[in-house]
Amino acid sequence: TDEEEEDFKEVFAFEFSDRPLLPCYNIQVSLSQGPRNWLLLSDVLKRLKMTSRGFRCSFSHIEVVTITEAEFYKQASLSQLLTCPEDLEAFVPDSKELLDLVEFTGEVVRLLGSTLECLDEKRGAATVSLDRS
């Protein structure tokens, strides 16, 4: 709901996992919205041991967006946090191939087996488990 949406903006969300986290990329996929965080669908499928078709059937409400590899590379390589050459070496800078992305949301995080903790600054030290997408 809008109310939940309002609540969520005030909190820092922390994802906790017992497995190494999948890479997350801050990318603007459309001119109608600012940069968001995305996971590569291929990474998600590997982690969930699912096929693309299976994923789209099981989670038809989760939007999969596409972006050219070149555009993805261009944006990802601007990050000050992705400065290790290995981070982007799997991508071809001028490729017109399309990459499938899934937005990094609470629902996807839980799907991957992580837990989310959120810190509400307004309420001081209170920390609550975030159990919504």
Add this chain to the structure above:
Amino acid sequence: FDHSKAHYYRYDEQISLCLERQSSSVGKDKNKFTLQQKYVRCSSRAEVRHLKRVLCHKLHVDRHQVQILFNNESLPDHMTMKQLWLSRWFGKSPPLVLHFSIKDKRGR
């Protein structure tokens, strides 16, 4: 586009951390204060104090007991994860490895 939501923390670049208990602070009970889910991701604007609070919640300890360390250096509360990454981890692959130590309550 709608700029009114652009400041949301969830749209920030995310930082990937690995949070391990400092080995020298492991006492007799090795499982005590061990973080099972040691891989952590958060906004690059999150500060050390925020991480401390969440850690306290996870480990059920008082926030004065927790210290976050990078290479044995205790990190200041107001340092953001982005500052930390750029000053200590630039050019390296994620996750940024941090340690934490839990002081005994009696030692306060």
